[in-house]
Amino acid sequence: MAPLKSLEAQYGILDSNFQSFCASNGIFTVEDFLLHDLSVLAAFAEQEPTSERLKEGITQVLSIIDRQHQPWLNGLQLLEDAQQNKHVLSTGFKGIDKLLEGGLREGQLTELVGPSSSGKTQLCLRVAANVAIQHKGRVIFLDTGNSFSPRRIEHFVRQISGSVFNEKVMSNILCHSTFDIFSMFDVLHQLENSLKSQGHKGDCKARTLIVDSISSLITPILGGSGPQGHALMTSAGFLLKKLAHELNIAVLVTNHMVAGEGGNLKPALGESWKSIPHVRLLLSRDQGNKTCSISILKHPSLASGEVARFVIDD
Known part of the structure; x- marks a missing residue:
């Protein structure tokens, strides 16, 4: 703000x-x-x-x-907005796209949950490359832990476009290094003002915002028993949803996992956060190979528990 x-x-x-x-x-x-x-x-x-x-x-x-929160809308307004403005963006993985009936939807906040080394960042980089190529859109990538790899992006761009280096595509994937939640707020408000002032001008519309990872920004402010950290977390979630809805972009965030009862892994950020994303997906990776599984934990129109498998190539 x-x-x-x-x-x-x-x-x-x-x-x-x-x-x-x-x-x-x-x-x-x-x-x-x-x-x-x-x-x-x-x-x-x-x-x-x-x-x-x-x-x-x-x-x-x-x-x-x-006023950060979205205004009340009736069913007809929501239906018209979904039909006219909220498109589906392919992730670049056939298994995921089939699972999600096309891919990531503009106007929605999608959370990708998974343990360390499950492939969350690789999936985000592949989504960025695919949106920039297949949907000719601009991608804003907020890197919170030095995970953004331009060489990996180049690899995916060449892989998708048939070994052809595409300078224009690479230039449309914009990376911001953001290491605390206040910096993220600043970047998001600058982005909001910039995109609203541009409207539909220019030859490349912003289509996707990726935050890898949202949990690394929020976890440090949740310490103690005070309400301030949770208030900031909720504010961040609603701002991301507001941008997704008002700017007609797909927002993808990653979240790590922590030990829960009995040592079982569970998504970080707790109960207060899990109701915020429109879509929650759980990512896992087979030990020792490139095969990954992704399942639906929460979705506004698809059944929870559905699973797809895909491969992240080196």
Whole structure:
């Protein structure tokens, strides 16, 4: 979300006095509000000469946060939007595309869950290459752990296009290194503003946003028992869904696995997160070979438990 200073022109109540009050409490951006106990902040405001105006400013910021969430839409509006704007993008793997009845759907947040070395990043890189080639779209790849490999992308591009190096395709896969959740918020808001201002101009529409991995950004802020980390996690999830819906792009995020009861592996980020993605897919890899399995954990229109197998080539 934006720095408070950038909101002053649109919201006069968030003036320099309000910004100074917030700064004295370590608040500089809308996200910072999610890290504070708002009842304590309101109590501090009560002690100021302009307490009523400061409390109006706090309410205004909260309304800005609320507007992240999608508005109510009726069934007809949703159907028309799905038919006209939400296309299906092939992943480049026939097994996955068959399982998902075509691939990743624009307007949806898809989560790919899997243990270490299961092939999550390789699948993301292949999806990026395939969307750029087959759908002639731009791909934004948020790399949170130095996993993005331009050589691997080049390999997939050559593999898909028949050993031909395609410079234009490579230039349409944009990578941002993002190592904390606040950097991700900044990049996503810049992306939102950029794509909305461009509209349908240009010869290459953004089709896919990939975050590899979302869990490496969120896990560090979930420590302790306070609500702030969970609030930020929810805010990140709703922002990704908002971008998917409003910009008509497919959003793909990866999530690692952690030990649960009895030592069994389970998706990280817990119960609060699992309801956020539209689609959850579980990825596993046969030990010692290239064959992978992917199954549906959650899908708005397909049965859970369905499985497909595919091969990630070296």
